[in-house]
Amino acid sequence: MTSALFGNTARLGLLALFLGLVGWLSPAMAEGYQVRPGDILKLEIVEDPSLDRALLVAPDGRISLPQAGTLKVSGLSVDAIGTAIAGKLAASFATPPTVSVSLQQLAERVPGTAGTPATTDIYVLGEANKLGKLALAPRTTLLQAFAEMGGFTKFAATKRIQLRRTDPKTGAPVIYNVDYDAIEAGQGSQGSITLRDGDVIVVPQRRLFE
Incomplete structure:
Protein backbone atom coordinates (compact mmCIF):
# COMPACT_ATOMS: atom_id res chain seq x y z
CA MET A 1 0.00 0.00 0.00
CA THR A 2 2.88 2.33 0.84
CA SER A 3 4.36 1.71 -2.61
CA ALA A 4 1.04 2.46 -4.32
CA LEU A 5 0.60 5.62 -2.27
CA PHE A 6 4.11 6.74 -3.17
CA GLY A 7 3.40 6.03 -6.85
CA ASN A 8 0.20 8.08 -6.80
CA THR A 9 1.97 10.94 -5.04
CA ALA A 10 4.75 10.89 -7.61
CA ARG A 11 2.25 10.94 -10.47
CA LEU A 12 0.40 13.87 -8.91
CA GLY A 13 3.68 15.70 -8.50
CA LEU A 14 4.58 15.15 -12.15
CA LEU A 15 1.11 16.30 -13.21
CA ALA A 16 1.47 19.50 -11.19
CA LEU A 17 4.89 20.11 -12.71
CA PHE A 18 3.49 19.53 -16.20
CA LEU A 19 0.61 21.94 -15.64
CA GLY A 20 3.03 24.52 -14.32
CA LEU A 21 5.16 24.20 -17.43
CA VAL A 22 2.09 24.50 -19.67
CA GLY A 23 1.18 27.74 -17.93
CA TRP A 24 4.74 29.02 -18.32
CA LEU A 25 4.72 28.12 -22.03
CA SER A 26 1.41 29.93 -22.67
CA PRO A 27 2.20 33.66 -22.94
CA ALA A 28 -1.35 34.35 -24.08
CA MET A 29 -2.51 33.49 -20.58
CA ALA A 30 -0.09 35.89 -18.93
CA GLU A 31 -1.47 39.20 -17.73
CA GLY A 32 -0.70 42.01 -20.13
CA TYR A 33 -0.21 39.87 -23.25
CA GLN A 34 -0.19 42.17 -26.28
CA VAL A 35 -2.12 40.99 -29.32
CA ARG A 36 -0.14 40.61 -32.55
CA PRO A 37 -1.02 40.26 -36.25
CA GLY A 38 -2.06 36.71 -37.03
CA ASP A 39 -3.68 36.12 -33.63
CA LEU A 106 -1.98 32.53 -31.33
CA ALA A 107 -0.23 33.47 -34.54
CA GLU A 108 2.50 31.10 -35.57
CA ARG A 109 5.79 32.39 -34.12
CA VAL A 110 8.24 29.73 -35.30
CA PRO A 111 9.65 30.06 -38.83
CA GLY A 112 9.46 27.05 -41.13
CA THR A 113 12.17 24.44 -40.90
CA ALA A 114 14.74 23.89 -43.61
CA GLY A 115 13.45 21.83 -46.51
CA THR A 116 9.84 22.92 -46.07
CA PRO A 117 8.27 23.75 -49.46
CA ALA A 118 7.64 27.45 -50.05
CA THR A 119 4.04 28.54 -49.53
CA THR A 120 1.90 31.55 -50.31
CA ASP A 121 0.53 32.79 -46.99
CA ILE A 122 -2.79 34.63 -47.18
CA TYR A 123 -5.21 35.83 -44.50
CA VAL A 124 -8.98 35.35 -44.36
CA LEU A 125 -11.31 37.69 -42.45
CA GLY A 126 -15.06 37.89 -41.93
CA GLU A 127 -17.83 35.49 -42.87
CA ALA A 128 -15.79 32.49 -44.06
CA ASN A 129 -15.83 29.06 -42.48
CA LYS A 130 -12.06 29.00 -42.05
CA LEU A 131 -10.40 32.17 -40.76
CA GLY A 132 -6.82 33.09 -40.12
CA LYS A 133 -3.66 32.42 -42.05
CA LEU A 134 -3.80 29.88 -44.87
CA ALA A 135 -0.55 28.44 -46.20
CA LEU A 136 -1.31 27.73 -49.85
CA ALA A 137 0.69 26.19 -52.64
CA PRO A 138 2.46 28.68 -54.91
CA ARG A 139 0.31 30.02 -57.76
CA THR A 140 -2.95 29.15 -56.00
CA THR A 141 -5.86 30.99 -57.64
CA LEU A 142 -8.59 32.94 -55.88
CA LEU A 143 -11.20 30.27 -56.69
CA GLN A 144 -8.95 27.57 -55.26
CA ALA A 145 -8.49 29.68 -52.12
CA PHE A 146 -12.27 29.87 -51.71
CA ALA A 147 -12.28 26.07 -51.63
CA GLU A 148 -9.50 26.05 -49.01
CA MET A 149 -11.61 28.42 -46.90
CA GLY A 150 -14.36 25.81 -46.68
CA GLY A 151 -17.04 28.08 -48.09
CA PHE A 152 -18.91 30.88 -46.37
CA THR A 153 -21.26 31.38 -43.43
CA LYS A 154 -24.95 32.07 -44.00
CA PHE A 155 -24.29 35.75 -43.25
CA ALA A 156 -21.73 36.21 -46.04
CA ALA A 157 -22.20 38.91 -48.67
CA THR A 158 -20.67 36.79 -51.42
CA LYS A 159 -21.16 39.46 -54.08
CA ARG A 160 -19.01 41.99 -52.18
CA ILE A 161 -15.89 40.03 -51.26
CA GLN A 162 -12.65 42.01 -51.24
CA LEU A 163 -9.14 40.92 -52.17
CA ARG A 164 -6.67 43.29 -50.55
CA ARG A 165 -2.98 43.40 -51.37
CA THR A 166 -0.08 45.82 -51.23
CA ASP A 167 1.38 47.24 -54.43
CA PRO A 168 5.01 45.99 -54.42
CA LYS A 169 6.23 49.16 -56.17
CA THR A 170 4.47 51.89 -54.22
CA GLY A 171 3.52 50.10 -50.99
CA ALA A 172 -0.03 51.44 -51.40
CA PRO A 173 -2.99 49.19 -50.60
CA VAL A 174 -4.93 47.86 -53.58
CA ILE A 175 -8.51 46.55 -53.21
CA TYR A 176 -10.21 44.27 -55.75
CA ASN A 177 -13.98 43.82 -55.47
CA VAL A 178 -14.92 40.19 -56.11
CA ASP A 179 -18.34 38.70 -56.94
CA TYR A 180 -18.18 35.05 -55.89
CA ASP A 181 -21.65 34.34 -57.29
CA ALA A 182 -20.46 35.42 -60.74
CA ILE A 183 -17.32 33.29 -60.43
CA GLU A 184 -19.38 30.26 -59.43
CA ALA A 185 -21.59 30.84 -62.48
CA GLY A 186 -18.50 30.83 -64.72
CA GLN A 187 -18.67 34.52 -65.49
CA GLY A 188 -15.58 36.73 -65.74
CA SER A 189 -11.99 35.82 -64.93
CA GLN A 190 -11.63 36.93 -61.30
CA GLY A 191 -11.49 33.34 -60.09
CA SER A 192 -8.22 32.82 -61.95
CA ILE A 193 -6.37 35.65 -60.14
CA THR A 194 -3.13 34.24 -58.75
CA LEU A 195 -2.74 35.01 -55.07
CA ARG A 196 0.38 36.59 -53.62
CA ASP A 197 2.04 36.25 -50.25
CA GLY A 198 0.33 38.58 -47.77
CA ASP A 199 -2.96 38.89 -49.65
CA VAL A 200 -6.04 39.39 -47.46
CA ILE A 201 -9.50 38.10 -48.39
CA VAL A 202 -12.33 39.93 -46.62
CA VAL A 203 -15.82 38.42 -46.65
CA PRO A 204 -18.26 41.09 -45.37
CA GLN A 205 -21.55 40.46 -43.62
CA ARG A 206 -24.78 40.79 -45.59
CA ARG A 207 -26.76 43.97 -45.10
CA LEU A 208 -30.42 43.91 -44.13
CA PHE A 209 -32.52 42.55 -47.05
CA GLU A 210 -29.38 41.93 -49.13
Whole structure:
Protein backbone atom coordinates (compact mmCIF):
# COMPACT_ATOMS: atom_id res chain seq x y z
CA MET A 1 0.00 0.00 0.00
CA THR A 2 2.88 2.33 0.84
CA SER A 3 4.36 1.71 -2.61
CA ALA A 4 1.04 2.46 -4.32
CA LEU A 5 0.60 5.62 -2.27
CA PHE A 6 4.11 6.74 -3.17
CA GLY A 7 3.40 6.03 -6.85
CA ASN A 8 0.20 8.08 -6.80
CA THR A 9 1.97 10.94 -5.04
CA ALA A 10 4.75 10.89 -7.61
CA ARG A 11 2.25 10.94 -10.47
CA LEU A 12 0.40 13.87 -8.91
CA GLY A 13 3.68 15.70 -8.50
CA LEU A 14 4.58 15.15 -12.15
CA LEU A 15 1.11 16.30 -13.21
CA ALA A 16 1.47 19.50 -11.19
CA LEU A 17 4.89 20.11 -12.71
CA PHE A 18 3.49 19.53 -16.20
CA LEU A 19 0.61 21.94 -15.64
CA GLY A 20 3.03 24.52 -14.32
CA LEU A 21 5.16 24.20 -17.43
CA VAL A 22 2.09 24.50 -19.67
CA GLY A 23 1.18 27.74 -17.93
CA TRP A 24 4.74 29.02 -18.32
CA LEU A 25 4.72 28.12 -22.03
CA SER A 26 1.41 29.93 -22.67
CA PRO A 27 2.20 33.66 -22.94
CA ALA A 28 -1.35 34.35 -24.08
CA MET A 29 -2.51 33.49 -20.58
CA ALA A 30 -0.09 35.89 -18.93
CA GLU A 31 -1.47 39.20 -17.73
CA GLY A 32 -0.70 42.01 -20.13
CA TYR A 33 -0.21 39.87 -23.25
CA GLN A 34 -0.19 42.17 -26.28
CA VAL A 35 -2.12 40.99 -29.32
CA ARG A 36 -0.14 40.61 -32.55
CA PRO A 37 -1.02 40.26 -36.25
CA GLY A 38 -2.06 36.71 -37.03
CA ASP A 39 -3.68 36.12 -33.63
CA ILE A 40 -7.33 35.04 -33.69
CA LEU A 41 -9.62 36.59 -31.08
CA LYS A 42 -12.92 35.24 -29.79
CA LEU A 43 -15.60 37.91 -29.45
CA GLU A 44 -18.71 37.35 -27.32
CA ILE A 45 -21.48 39.90 -26.72
CA VAL A 46 -24.00 38.96 -24.04
CA GLU A 47 -26.79 41.20 -25.34
CA ASP A 48 -26.56 39.97 -28.96
CA PRO A 49 -25.00 36.51 -29.48
CA SER A 50 -25.50 36.84 -33.24
CA LEU A 51 -22.44 39.11 -33.20
CA ASP A 52 -20.26 36.45 -31.56
CA ARG A 53 -17.43 35.48 -33.89
CA ALA A 54 -13.75 34.76 -34.39
CA LEU A 55 -11.71 37.80 -35.42
CA LEU A 56 -8.38 37.55 -37.20
CA VAL A 57 -5.86 40.31 -36.50
CA ALA A 58 -4.80 41.31 -40.01
CA PRO A 59 -1.18 42.03 -40.99
CA ASP A 60 -1.83 45.75 -40.45
CA GLY A 61 -2.88 45.02 -36.84
CA ARG A 62 -6.59 45.66 -37.39
CA ILE A 63 -9.76 43.65 -36.94
CA SER A 64 -13.02 44.12 -38.82
CA LEU A 65 -16.49 43.49 -37.43
CA PRO A 66 -20.08 44.41 -38.34
CA GLN A 67 -21.51 47.63 -36.87
CA ALA A 68 -18.08 48.70 -35.64
CA GLY A 69 -15.94 48.84 -38.77
CA THR A 70 -12.20 48.35 -38.40
CA LEU A 71 -10.24 48.75 -35.20
CA LYS A 72 -6.49 48.86 -34.56
CA VAL A 73 -5.77 46.23 -31.89
CA SER A 74 -2.15 45.23 -32.36
CA GLY A 75 -0.22 45.92 -29.16
CA LEU A 76 -3.34 45.99 -26.97
CA SER A 77 -4.45 43.54 -24.29
CA VAL A 78 -7.69 41.58 -24.77
CA ASP A 79 -9.28 43.64 -21.99
CA ALA A 80 -8.41 46.89 -23.76
CA ILE A 81 -9.76 45.49 -27.03
CA GLY A 82 -13.03 44.52 -25.33
CA THR A 83 -13.39 48.03 -23.95
CA ALA A 84 -12.71 49.56 -27.37
CA ILE A 85 -15.24 47.29 -29.09
CA ALA A 86 -17.87 48.08 -26.45
CA GLY A 87 -17.33 51.77 -27.13
CA LYS A 88 -17.69 51.26 -30.88
CA LEU A 89 -20.91 49.28 -30.45
CA ALA A 90 -22.49 51.46 -27.75
CA ALA A 91 -24.58 53.45 -30.20
CA SER A 92 -26.29 50.25 -31.40
CA PHE A 93 -27.51 49.24 -27.92
CA ALA A 94 -29.92 50.81 -25.44
CA THR A 95 -27.40 50.18 -22.65
CA PRO A 96 -23.63 49.65 -22.86
CA PRO A 97 -23.04 46.11 -24.22
CA THR A 98 -21.25 43.44 -22.20
CA VAL A 99 -18.27 42.49 -24.38
CA SER A 100 -15.85 39.63 -23.77
CA VAL A 101 -12.68 39.20 -25.85
CA SER A 102 -10.33 36.26 -25.44
CA LEU A 103 -7.51 34.67 -27.42
CA GLN A 104 -8.72 31.76 -29.51
CA GLN A 105 -5.46 31.07 -31.32
CA LEU A 106 -1.98 32.53 -31.33
CA ALA A 107 -0.23 33.47 -34.54
CA GLU A 108 2.50 31.10 -35.57
CA ARG A 109 5.79 32.39 -34.12
CA VAL A 110 8.24 29.73 -35.30
CA PRO A 111 9.65 30.06 -38.83
CA GLY A 112 9.46 27.05 -41.13
CA THR A 113 12.17 24.44 -40.90
CA ALA A 114 14.74 23.89 -43.61
CA GLY A 115 13.45 21.83 -46.51
CA THR A 116 9.84 22.92 -46.07
CA PRO A 117 8.27 23.75 -49.46
CA ALA A 118 7.64 27.45 -50.05
CA THR A 119 4.04 28.54 -49.53
CA THR A 120 1.90 31.55 -50.31
CA ASP A 121 0.53 32.79 -46.99
CA ILE A 122 -2.79 34.63 -47.18
CA TYR A 123 -5.21 35.83 -44.50
CA VAL A 124 -8.98 35.35 -44.36
CA LEU A 125 -11.31 37.69 -42.45
CA GLY A 126 -15.06 37.89 -41.93
CA GLU A 127 -17.83 35.49 -42.87
CA ALA A 128 -15.79 32.49 -44.06
CA ASN A 129 -15.83 29.06 -42.48
CA LYS A 130 -12.06 29.00 -42.05
CA LEU A 131 -10.40 32.17 -40.76
CA GLY A 132 -6.82 33.09 -40.12
CA LYS A 133 -3.66 32.42 -42.05
CA LEU A 134 -3.80 29.88 -44.87
CA ALA A 135 -0.55 28.44 -46.20
CA LEU A 136 -1.31 27.73 -49.85
CA ALA A 137 0.69 26.19 -52.64
CA PRO A 138 2.46 28.68 -54.91
CA ARG A 139 0.31 30.02 -57.76
CA THR A 140 -2.95 29.15 -56.00
CA THR A 141 -5.86 30.99 -57.64
CA LEU A 142 -8.59 32.94 -55.88
CA LEU A 143 -11.20 30.27 -56.69
CA GLN A 144 -8.95 27.57 -55.26
CA ALA A 145 -8.49 29.68 -52.12
CA PHE A 146 -12.27 29.87 -51.71
CA ALA A 147 -12.28 26.07 -51.63
CA GLU A 148 -9.50 26.05 -49.01
CA MET A 149 -11.61 28.42 -46.90
CA GLY A 150 -14.36 25.81 -46.68
CA GLY A 151 -17.04 28.08 -48.09
CA PHE A 152 -18.91 30.88 -46.37
CA THR A 153 -21.26 31.38 -43.43
CA LYS A 154 -24.95 32.07 -44.00
CA PHE A 155 -24.29 35.75 -43.25
CA ALA A 156 -21.73 36.21 -46.04
CA ALA A 157 -22.20 38.91 -48.67
CA THR A 158 -20.67 36.79 -51.42
CA LYS A 159 -21.16 39.46 -54.08
CA ARG A 160 -19.01 41.99 -52.18
CA ILE A 161 -15.89 40.03 -51.26
CA GLN A 162 -12.65 42.01 -51.24
CA LEU A 163 -9.14 40.92 -52.17
CA ARG A 164 -6.67 43.29 -50.55
CA ARG A 165 -2.98 43.40 -51.37
CA THR A 166 -0.08 45.82 -51.23
CA ASP A 167 1.38 47.24 -54.43
CA PRO A 168 5.01 45.99 -54.42
CA LYS A 169 6.23 49.16 -56.17
CA THR A 170 4.47 51.89 -54.22
CA GLY A 171 3.52 50.10 -50.99
CA ALA A 172 -0.03 51.44 -51.40
CA PRO A 173 -2.99 49.19 -50.60
CA VAL A 174 -4.93 47.86 -53.58
CA ILE A 175 -8.51 46.55 -53.21
CA TYR A 176 -10.21 44.27 -55.75
CA ASN A 177 -13.98 43.82 -55.47
CA VAL A 178 -14.92 40.19 -56.11
CA ASP A 179 -18.34 38.70 -56.94
CA TYR A 180 -18.18 35.05 -55.89
CA ASP A 181 -21.65 34.34 -57.29
CA ALA A 182 -20.46 35.42 -60.74
CA ILE A 183 -17.32 33.29 -60.43
CA GLU A 184 -19.38 30.26 -59.43
CA ALA A 185 -21.59 30.84 -62.48
CA GLY A 186 -18.50 30.83 -64.72
CA GLN A 187 -18.67 34.52 -65.49
CA GLY A 188 -15.58 36.73 -65.74
CA SER A 189 -11.99 35.82 -64.93
CA GLN A 190 -11.63 36.93 -61.30
CA GLY A 191 -11.49 33.34 -60.09
CA SER A 192 -8.22 32.82 -61.95
CA ILE A 193 -6.37 35.65 -60.14
CA THR A 194 -3.13 34.24 -58.75
CA LEU A 195 -2.74 35.01 -55.07
CA ARG A 196 0.38 36.59 -53.62
CA ASP A 197 2.04 36.25 -50.25
CA GLY A 198 0.33 38.58 -47.77
CA ASP A 199 -2.96 38.89 -49.65
CA VAL A 200 -6.04 39.39 -47.46
CA ILE A 201 -9.50 38.10 -48.39
CA VAL A 202 -12.33 39.93 -46.62
CA VAL A 203 -15.82 38.42 -46.65
CA PRO A 204 -18.26 41.09 -45.37
CA GLN A 205 -21.55 40.46 -43.62
CA ARG A 206 -24.78 40.79 -45.59
CA ARG A 207 -26.76 43.97 -45.10
CA LEU A 208 -30.42 43.91 -44.13
CA PHE A 209 -32.52 42.55 -47.05
CA GLU A 210 -29.38 41.93 -49.13
